[in-house]
Structures are given as C-alpha cells and as structure tokens.
Amino acid sequence: MQNNIIDIEKQALESIEQAGNSEQLEQLSIKYLGRKGVLTGFLRNISALPEDQRPSAGKRANILKGKLEKVFKNAFSKLESVDGKDFTGIDVTLPGRPAQRGSLHPITQVANEICDIFLRLGFDIAESPEVETDYYNFEALNIPKYHPARDMQDTFYVSENIVLRTHTSPSQPRVMEETKPPVRIISPGKVFRCDSDVTHTPMFYQIEGLMVDKNISFGDLKGILTTFIHQFFDKQTSLRFRPSFFPFTEPSAEVDIRCVMCKGKGCRICSKTGWLEILGSGMVHPAVFENVGYDIEKYTGFAFGVGIERMAMLKYGIDDIRKFYENDIRFLRQF
C-alpha cells in the first residue's frame, strides 16, 4: 500500500511531464484527480487497510492530491504560454518613446578624428591663442611686413599689430620658444580670413602639425602624411606631393589626393584636374628656427597644416562650406 502511493506519484509526475498539449493534460487530470480517478479510488479503498495504517495512508493521499493539483496548474499555465492562440498583445508599430540623441558638430568630429590619428603617432596637442600678434602670425614665420606672401592671406586686424590669426602656424614658434627639441605637436583651432563667398567662410578650422628632431627629412614628412591620409581616407587613396611656397617652410609641398568624387577622371569638385588639394606642408625654414633659437645645424623638422572643412566636406559629401556655420539643426542632426 505504501508503495502504491509512491508509484501513483511517480507515474503521475512522469505523464504530466510528457504531456504535449492541454488536452492530454486535461485527460491526465481526470485520470488522477477526477471523481472516478486514481486517487479517489485509492481513498475509497482505505477501509480495506489495517486500521493502524488508515490515518497515515489517508494523509499521504491527501498531500499527494494537493501536490498534483499544483503541478497540474503550473503545467497548464506553462502550456498556455507556449501554444496559446491569443496574440492581441500590443501594437508594436506604435512609435517608440524616443531616447533622444544629440551630437558633436561635424567639424569637431572630424577634428577629433584627425587629432586621434596623430595622437596615435605620438603627437601631443598644443593650443595657441585665436587672436595673435603680428609677430607670431607673420614675422616669426618668416613673413615680414610688406612681403607679397601676406597677400596669400587676407587678414582681419584688431589693431596695427594684433590680428585674428590667419592660420594655426603661430603655434609653431610659440611651442618652440617654450620647448627644447624634440618637438612633436599638433595644434587644432579656428582661423580667420576676410573672405566670404561660396567657397570661403571668414572663420574656419585648421590643424597644424610640427615635428622637430635630429635627422628629420622630407622623406619622413612624406611618410607621416601618407600614413595620416591613408588612415583618414583609406589605404587605396593615392596622393602626390607638389612643390609650392610657404615662407616658413623650405622645401614646401602641397599634398593632393586623387579626387574621391571622380576617382581622378576630372569633375567639378576637383576642377577637372583629378586631384584635390588637401594640405600644405614643408621642411621648417631655418629662419623660423633662428627666430626661436634652435640650432639649425643640429635640428631639422617638418610642419603641415590641414584644413578641416575640406576634409569634412569630402568625408560627408558636403558641397557648400557655409553650411558648417549656419547651425541649421536639420544639418547638425545628420552627424
């Protein structure tokens, strides 16, 4: 008899476990707990037991009954969630509650990206003032007063000797006056020229770079700038170094990349040349070293300047530089 109830429990649990749908479960429930079911039958037959065994057998049967009721309930609810037919639920096409986003200005993003490339190459960031003395903006960079090279940059004046910096290059003499070689810095920031039309804004961004050490060569300049361009665009980007003139570098080089729009076939963006001017660079002019007291016999170096807008325009396919400073939220939201 003892064994009997254990067997009932074991069988019941096993068959509940195996029941695949609620119909089978329903039948099992009738089989074990129904009015003509196994447990009822067991209880009815208790009177057949010896008297001393009757109370404990009754108790055990009732416990099992409660236990099975619970197990059936769980099994039913488990099956319901698997094979239930009601999918009404929620309208998942209702728009979500927006987790709103903001973003950095595209110029900041591109500047950060460029800085990151040079930081990985071991350059440090050194900033310098946006309003500059004529000395740092021009003289220290080997651009004396009344030099025709001053025509290359239309300058905003605040007073006779104070200008809005026309390039980030003043960071070169400023850093070198403060630091002994070796020097490896980049200097991002705003620059200003009094020029305003479709292709010019009176304020724009540059990143200056400067590396000074023993035995730095023009070949090294090519190496660093090629690495930079390959990281910023891609490894397939072909580039060329073209002689140019900046008073503070000698030799000077413009760096062109194969037009990313037309792949070099010639288009409006590259004014049919197939090349895009990306940055200016060169070996630091000895006059600049002399101005900051560096030994020109011992040290050489290179410098470069990258226009950030140009890079951002190529990266994002923007054709009008003025868009950057209109702060139209529809524009900003895209980045």
Next chain:
Amino acid sequence: MKVSLNWLKEYIKVDLDPLVIAEKLTMAGLEVEAVDERYNYLDNIVAAKVIEVNQHPNADKLFVCKVDAGGDELIQIVCGAPNVYGGMFVPCALPGAVLPGDFKIKKGKLRGEVSAGMLCSAAELRLETDAAGIMDLDGNFVPGTPLEEALKLSDIVFEVDLTPNRPDCLSYIGIAREVGAFTEPEQKVTFPDYRLPEGKIGDISIHDSAKVQISDPDLCPRYSAGLLMDVKIEPSPFWLQDRLESIGLTPINNVVDITNFVMMETGQPLHAFDFDRVAEGRIVVKRMGSDMDFTTLDNKNHKLEPDMLMICDGDGPVALAGVMGGENSEISNSTTTVLVESAYFNPVSIRKTAKETGIATDASHRFERGVDPEGTVNALNRALTLIAQVCNTTTIAKGIIDEYPQKQAQPEIDINTNALNSRLGTHLDVHEIRHILESVDFKVEKTDEAWLKVGIPSFRVDVTRPEDLSEEVARLWGYNNIETSYPMAAAKGKLLDKKVSLREKIGSIMTGFSFFEAINYNFVNENSCDRLNLSDRDKRREVETILNPISDQMSVLRSSLIPGLLETMKKNISLQADTLKLFEIGKIFFATQKGSLPEEREVVAALITGNRSDQSWYSKKKRFDFFDLKGVVEGLLQGLIIGNLSFEKIEDQSCPYYKNGYAALVKSGDTLIGTIGQINEKVLKNYGLKQDAFVFDLDFKALQALIHGNITAMLLPKFPSVSRDITIIVEKSVTIGAILNQFEKITQKQSLIEQVSLFDVFEGETLSENKKSLSFRVVYRAANRTLKEKNIKKLHTNISKTIIDLFNADLPE
C-alpha cells in the same frame, strides 16, 4: 600668368603634349590651373563657299547670298561686304557662334530677307587687322570645315598660378627656362637679340636732351632709360596685337604695346613717357617728401604720402614709380618723342605704394616680388629695337642712360650635398645635384668632395640660402621620386592636454543629454551688447573691434556666447525648427590695453527652447522650463564630478538679459561657475524672438579648477533602507533650498539619514494664497543593521518637528 604655347615656342624648343607640359610645370612648382584652346571662340564658324550673290531687293548696299556651309541645303545670308563674289571661300559664322566682343549670331531677317548666319571679316574674327571686307580664304576647302582646322589655327593657353617667390617666371623667358629643364634632351632658352639695330640709331645723343638723377638709391638702385624720336603713335601691327590678345591683354598703341610685350617676354616692367611733356627733360627719382595729389593715367586722383617713391620731372611728379604713370606725361596720339624707362625698384617700397594707393598693375606685381636687377638694359634695348621696328619713322637716340648707384650683390652659396641629401631623404651624388641646378641656370662649381659653390643668377631673387637650393633640387628631381620614410622618434607619450580632455568630456555629456553642438562665428554684430541689454559698465562691453570687418554683423569679437546662440535660435525658428537643445564651447574676448592681446576666456554655454515633449500618443505637449535646463547643469557637473553645487537667485542687474527672478548663479562651494536663466522679453524682442528660451553660461577655467579627477568608489550598503515622508505647509516665500539646507545640516549630525529629497510641491485650491505644500522623503539607513520601525519613528518625529519649528510650518489637515 597666361602663357601662349605658340609664343613660348619662340624661346624654347618643345614638342611635348600640352597636357604633359602642364603636368610637368605643376610638378615643378609652377601650378597650371587651366589649359585652354585659344581658338575655342571660333566654334560654329566654318569655311563656306559662296554659291550665288544677288542684290538685296530692299537695300542698295546689301547682297543676298546663297552659301554652302556644309549642310544638306544651301543657306541664305545677307551680307554688306562689297568684295563678296560667287565661288569665294569665306568664314561663315553659323547660328550659335559668338564673335569676339560677345556678339551672338542668330538666325533672323535683314530688311525682309532671311539671314541664317554671318560672313565675317578678318578683323571681326581677330585674325587680322583688316576690316575692309569679308575675309577671302583664298584656297579650296570642303565647305563646312571648322575655320580653326581650315586655317590650321591652333594655340594653347596655360593659366599658371605662380607663388610669390617666383617673379622670374612672370615672363616667357622664365617659363621657357623651366620648360627647358624637363624637355628631353634638355633645352636652353633662345634669348632675343638685345643689341640695338645699327641702322636705326640717330645722331643725337640721349645725354644731350635727357638727364636722370636718382635721389633715393635705396628705393631705386638702378634706372635705365632710352630715347626715341620721330615716333608715330599708331595701332600695332597684327602680330603684336595677336600676341597680346592671346594672353588677354588689350592692344592700345604701338609704343605701349611694345612695352607690354617686352615685359611679358623678359619680366622687366617698362614705362614710356611722352618726353616732350617731361619738363626740362629731367627725370628725378625720389621720395615725394610731402603730401600732394596726383592723377594717374587711368584718370584717377591719389593722395601721395611723403615716403612714396615718385618719378619727377623738372616741375613735379610724372609717375608713381613702378606702379603707374601719370596722366601728365602719358603717351598720346600726338606724341613724337618717347623716353622708355627700365628700372629696378625696391620691392617693399613699391608694395607700400601699391597698397596705399590701391593700385595693382602688372608692373607693381612684378616689382614688389623682385625683378632682375641685371635685366634692365637688355629689356630696354629690346623695347627700343622693337618700337623702331614696328614704327619705321623712329630713330633711336645714341646711347642709353644707366644709373646704377647701388650695385646689387650676386650671391654665391656653398652647399654641403650630404646635408642636402639628409634634409631631403635622398641619395643624390654631387654630379646629379650639380646637373639639376645647372638645368635652370645656376652656376655650379665643385669645391670639395661633398661641397658645391653655387652662383645664384640675378633673376632668382628667391634663392638666398642652402635650404632654398635644397628645394630647387627636390622640385626638379621630383617630390614623388623622393623615397617615403618614417622618422625615428622616442616612444614618449604624454597625457592628453587637460583642457582637451575636459572639452571632450563636456561634449560627451551634453550630447548624451541630447544636445547638438553649434559652432558660431567669433565675431558678432556690433550692437550685440545693446541687444543683450548690458549696462554701460558691464565688462562684456569691453569688446575688441575688428578694424576691417566683413560687415557690421561681424564687426566685434564676442564677449559672450549668448548672442550667437540667440541668433542660431532665430535662424532655426525661421526654418520652422522651434525646438532646440544646443550647446557651444568656445572663446570669448575682452579688450585689454591697446596694442596688447585681448583676454581669451573659454566658455561652455547652452540654450533650450520649445517643447520638452511634443504631443504624441504617450505624452502631452510640454514646454521646456527653467528646471529642464537646471537639471542639465546638475547632470553635467555631476558627470564632471563637481559637487557641492548651489543655485543662488540673481537679485541684481548683473545679467540684464535674464527675466527678473528667473535666473541663478551656479556655484560649487564658494566658486562661481556661471549663470543660468530665462531670457527676458526685451532681449527676445531684440533678437526678433517670440518663444521662451533658457540658457546657461559656464566658465571653462572654473570648471577645470574644480575637477579633481579621481573617483573613489563607495562600498554599497548591506542593509535595507527605510523611507518616511513628511509634508509641511509653509509660506510661499520660504525657498526649498533653505529647507534642504536645514535637512543637510541635520544629516551631517545624524548618520542614520542617508538622503532627503523633495518629491512634491503643491499650491492653490485648498491652500490659502500665500502658502505652499511641500513633501519630502527622508531615507534612513544604518550601515551595520536593519533599522527597526521604532528607531525610525522617534527619529523621524524629531526631525519633522525641527523643520516645522524652524520654518513655522503647518501639517496638512
């Protein structure tokens, strides 16, 4: 500078493809910006055959011609030229053609007869000076052949964008020298004959009638001059006009055209004076020395400054030296005696004069970059010869004047080829370097194993030191032939600059709060301070003004980021974007002493306006208010780990752009970080705005000073907390800040209080008008045990009582 290939071939032998020439010039540092077909303007003009000529029925002097222009049918053209005849080959401009002078050819009617084109004269096509009749092509052509092809007209015009260091290439000879260096085999320039033609020299000596005196040799180291007599001023012959027109210059007359031609050829600017109008036949080159007015030959008046270099005659100035001649001595149709000037002027002096008078000429452009001081006499002789040639009545006076008080040095530079190679990263041997330099006419001598002595030709005013020669070698060897290498440098890293990392952190927090970064110009409207309603003594009125602004809207450096943000708001609202969350990190500027740099201060500012949430299925439309932005400031500072924050109501006029009572100072401890507030009506109106705007404005340096960097993580509590609320009713004038301060004081003494926060504010309805109901939640926790109800009950009652007493509060009914 424009360069005609046909003209260039006078000086150098080159048969490379024009595009190859352009590429090679560019890669030698003379950037070719455009390569144009000179005769493109002859498009739609063909060689046509006149088949039939009939009298025009309605006009005696016109003919109606049937012309075979190569099409399926003959076309009818009305023509007025008396020399037209049947069987004649003529240039015929078809509809769509545009003749020089922007004359567009269209199909039309002339006196009632259809005319579907135009038969052209040589002058109309700028192919000859002959304007008498239509051009007789004199030969047999297939009708319809493009005229360019029929006449074998072909020329290429290069547009070369020269850098300011290469004045020597502002001439055909200079460009030819560069071209010669890259042709294979190398070519040398064929110079024009600089000798004067014997047969044209008269008996009179220049010294008998003309005198030149240089009073200021520092500004005019050399002045050469020649004299021409019996000149007849006429239009130039065709070849000369054609040369000038090929590069876009307008022919004027024979004398002036020759001076321009020789300038283009040699790079030496020349000036021709009507010598009969030069008083006393005397030329004095001197600083003006006083202020006076002067009329240049373009009929404009200029104020002369005392230090400007002038060419004077016996009476006074006749030319602005090196810039432009005067009206008083200009060549006119009646001129017969001409003095030709060929001088070397100090570049800086010319540039000053050109800047101050606002005149930029081809001459000043060259002088201010530096012409060849040794080239004056050759250019002079060339001009005298050519004038005598194109105007055959002319005789050249015997001799020339050549005042050269300050002989310009001819520098020699010693270069160490090892140093040169190591600067460039090349491995060129001495001979290669020597050869490269000689290809553009440097005089090179080998002095030692690795040393070269390089004589710098006088036209290369840009080369003054060994590094300049390294550039010559590099560009002629080819930048792209220099091997790419990588510098050996110490792997020494530094921490990211503190300012940079703070900026990045602020950017990431603000964008995380769904703000967009704006970048506004550093310059703002000159009336920005007025529009912000600033008082006269406000520091922000100490603005730095730009002397040459682009416009009044951009004429002062900003002393606050708020005007830029308000302008941006205005712009976006006009574009129908009326909900904005913007921030900007940038510098503001305050003027200091005159002539000193302004103070630059970095600021973080933000603006919100519009709806916190738009109307949607899950929420009602809600406008932003002060507390939205305050939450941002709190979140930002929390993100930067700056604690001890307080917001103190602004109760003075220090920020007169905020609405009274709706603005606060932001402080951490005693440090003022910035302000936050709602923009008042008046300022909104000044910016043409109609909706509420809230801004904050934080000082970057103050933030930087408050950052201590390290976070020390707290142990998390092990035992549960218990919360109890208290609701009190107080006078409206009692600030929440004051109550929270008191709670803070209690908290400091009572370690079981973990946190006190406000969770409800209620006014109106059942409350009397001057009261408000405030609900606080106090969280209790012990570090080492679970608190029991009875401990808390007593504590909470005590605390409640303290607060009620302190603020004279009531409990709700």
